[in-house]
Amino acid sequence: MNTTEKDKLIIKNTKTFDIKSILDSGQMFRYRFENGSYIVQSGDKVAKITCLDDKNYMLSSKNLKYFENFFDLNENYDIIISRLEQFSFLEPALKYSRGVRILKQQPLETLICFIISANNNISRIKKSVNYICEHFGENLEDGNFAFPTLEELLKITEKDFVLAGTGYRAPYLVDTIKKIKDGFDLDKLKTMPTEQAKQKLLTLKGVGPKVADCVLLFGLEHKKVFPVDTWIAKVYNDYFDKTEKNRHKMRNNLVNTFGDLSGIAQQYLFYYKRENKNIGE
DNA sequence: AACCAGGTGGAGC
């Protein structure tokens, strides 16, 4: 799929890699379009993705290996998509979202971002997260900031989080950060069975079933989860059951339907529905 | 002016 130089890598299979779709699919919040390239920040690392032509991207970073993993470049999405094609109702979503991928983000950053995401919208989430990085994270120059380390997060007060625009979630953030400091082992959740890891996450303030699924999927490499937000609920009412309102039931039915493809199927459907708000029935 | 946004905590049953 790729050929390597020093700190540059060419991404060739653009059928299953579309940078705009990946970034706009609501799984990460720290990126921007600048001088014809996308700048992507994760933790304390930065990458630049430039579209060379309609078949090739150039990925450049001092941390190439990190971003090769971050963008899930060693996963074969052609196989995933061909397996999903058995579900005929997915056809339009697969066609539209083909270039979306599941990013492998850092656990703590993912957790904080998705606590902020609850009952919120993506542009506001971006603003809050970037405010937090710019005020409390390391300045990496060129307009880039690291996501704060745990030590830096511990210095953020409830008032600071309100200033960042997180509203009533501010106390949840302070409380959860303290629990992480007091020994809650996020990394350990990667190797735990999914349901067990989810129960652990649910003990944190600001983390309910939907946020837990997002953290598991985008930050802890669990694939058998199906975050049900307002958009996925609409999809469920469109395709499965017009009257169902219980998101917990939706989630379990969807996981039973898609198995280990749940996470990616969810992401394709989310992006498709959110970008085509008016399409339903 | 209500309603929405990648929902959750808490009270009451």
Add this chain to the structure above:
DNA sequence: GCTCCACATGGT
């Protein structure tokens, strides 16, 4: 377990 409701904030 379950069903209600309140909850910052900015955009439509």
